[in-house]
Amino acid sequence: MITKTKIPLLKDHHSHPFLSALLSDCIDLKEAQTKEEALSRMREGNKDKINIILGWSNHRYLFEEQDLDQLPPIIICNTSFHCFLINRATKEKLGNSHQAILTNINDEKWVEQNLPNILKFIGSLKPFRPQQLKTFFRYLLQQGVWFAEEMLLPFEWVIPLFREKGYFDRTRFWANMEMFHSLNQETQKEVYGIKVFTDGALGSKTAALKVPYSSGEKGVLVYSDEELHQLIDQVAGINKAIALHAIGDRAIAQIVTVLSKINDEQGGIPPTRIEHSLFISQHDAQKAKSLGITLSMQPNFSIDSTRFQDRLSECYYRQINPFRMLIDDIGFVPGEDLVFGSDGLPYGVQTALEMALFPPLPSQVLTLDEFVGGYCMPSQKNGFIEVTIDEEKRSVLTKVKFEARNPVF
Ligand SMILES: [Zn+2]
Structure with missing residues (x-):
C-alpha cells in the first residue's frame, strides 16, 4: 500500500546546530570504508593547522599510533x-597548552x-564565520527541520549571535553547569536548562x-549517586530544567533511583528530560513515567540494533529504542512526555x-501520528x-516545501 500525506516541518529536540555549523567544512571519514581510504583522506589535511576529523566509526577499523x-x-x-584521537603533530x-586534555584523552572516564x-x-x-550559521540553518530547512534545540552551548557569544542572525526563535539553549555559571546574569536567563552527561556512548x-x-x-558512569543528587539539587536551586544524557541501562537506573529519592525528600523534582534513554527497561520506564520525566529519544538510533552487534549481546541490541513498550505498556505520549530528535546523526x-x-525491530516501530506528535512543529x-x-x-x-520568501532563508 502507498500512502501520500503532508506533515509539518520538524522540531528536532536534540541537536547541536552551532557545533555542526562550526565543523561543517571538516574532513569527514563517513564515506571511507577502509583504514587506507581514511588515512589518505587525512593526508590531505592542512600541515600548518590542527585538522578536526569527523565521522570515524570504530566498528569499521581502528588506528594505530x-x-x-x-x-x-x-x-x-x-x-x-565521546572518543577522540590526537596525533603527535x-x-x-x-606545546604546553591544554596539558590536561593531551594527557588524559585516552582515559575513558576522564573524557566522559x-x-x-x-x-x-x-x-x-x-x-x-557567522555565514556558517546561516548556511547550516538553510541546510536544516532543506532537510525539513525548522527548529533545532542547542543541547550544549559552547561559548557565551553564541546566544547573541543566534539572536542577531534571526535564529533565536528556532532554537532553545542548554548549557552545562560550569558554562552556565560563567555567563552573565542576562545571558543566564536565555538558557532554558542544564545539560548533564551521566554516561558515555555506544560508539x-x-x-x-x-x-x-x-x-x-x-x-x-560519570557520577556517584551522591554527586548526581547534589548536581540535581543545584539545578533545582537555580530554577532551571535538566537534561540528563543516559544511554545505558545502568545510567538510566541511576537517574531514576536518584530522582525518586529527591522526589521523596523534597516532594518534587525539576522539569527533567532523559536524553537518548536507549536501553530503558520497563521497570525504569514505569518509574520515570510516575516521576513526570520526559524521554527525549532518537528514532535514528534504532539502527544501532544492527550497527553495534559487534559489541552488544543479542538480548541487549534487541532492547534498543523500545518505543512500543513505552507507548503501549507504560503510556508515554509522543509530544507530551516523549519527544524526538536526531542528535545530528544525521x-x-x-x-x-x-x-x-521501518526500523530493524518491530518493538521500535512508531506510527506516522506518533512521529508527528513527538517530532513535528505544531502547525504547517x-x-x-x-x-x-x-x-x-x-x-x-520526502519532499520539503517552505516559503522561499521567508527572511531567514
Ligand atoms: Zn547530543
Whole structure:
C-alpha cells in the first residue's frame, strides 16, 4: 500500500546546530570504508593547522599510533563525539597548552567527566564565520527541520549571535553547569536548562551497561549517586530544567533511583528530560513515567540494533529504542512526555521518518501520528513535508516545501 500525506516541518529536540555549523567544512571519514581510504583522506589535511576529523566509526577499523603520527596535525572525533584521537603533530603544535586534555584523552572516564570542556576546546580550534550559521540553518530547512534545540552551548557569544542572525526563535539553549555559571546574569536567563552527561556512548563503548560489552567493559558512569543528587539539587536551586544524557541501562537506573529519592525528600523534582534513554527497561520506564520525566529519544538510533552487534549481546541490541513498550505498556505520549530528535546523526526528515516507520525491530516501530506528535512543529505555518510511504518496499519519500520568501532563508 502507498500512502501520500503532508506533515509539518520538524522540531528536532536534540541537536547541536552551532557545533555542526562550526565543523561543517571538516574532513569527514563517513564515506571511507577502509583504514587506507581514511588515512589518505587525512593526508590531505592542512600541515600548518590542527585538522578536526569527523565521522570515524570504530566498528569499521581502528588506528594505530604510528598510522597517525605520519599525518598532518589531526584530532579525530568518533561519530559519537565521546572518543577522540590526537596525533603527535597536534601535540607538538599545542606545546604546553591544554596539558590536561593531551594527557588524559585516552582515559575513558576522564573524557566522559570532562566532555563539555573537550568539545569547547575542539570548537576553539576552528575560526568561526557567522555565514556558517546561516548556511547550516538553510541546510536544516532543506532537510525539513525548522527548529533545532542547542543541547550544549559552547561559548557565551553564541546566544547573541543566534539572536542577531534571526535564529533565536528556532532554537532553545542548554548549557552545562560550569558554562552556565560563567555567563552573565542576562545571558543566564536565555538558557532554558542544564545539560548533564551521566554516561558515555555506544560508539565509544562508554554507555554504562549492567551486562558488559562483548569485550568485557561495562562503560562509564560519570557520577556517584551522591554527586548526581547534589548536581540535581543545584539545578533545582537555580530554577532551571535538566537534561540528563543516559544511554545505558545502568545510567538510566541511576537517574531514576536518584530522582525518586529527591522526589521523596523534597516532594518534587525539576522539569527533567532523559536524553537518548536507549536501553530503558520497563521497570525504569514505569518509574520515570510516575516521576513526570520526559524521554527525549532518537528514532535514528534504532539502527544501532544492527550497527553495534559487534559489541552488544543479542538480548541487549534487541532492547534498543523500545518505543512500543513505552507507548503501549507504560503510556508515554509522543509530544507530551516523549519527544524526538536526531542528535545530528544525521539531521533531517528522511532518515528520521524511515527509521521511525521501518526500523530493524518491530518493538521500535512508531506510527506516522506518533512521529508527528513527538517530532513535528505544531502547525504547517512555516512549511510542510510531502510524504509518500511505501509499506511494501518499507521506504519513505520526502519532499520539503517552505516559503522561499521567508527572511531567514
Ligand atoms: Zn547530543
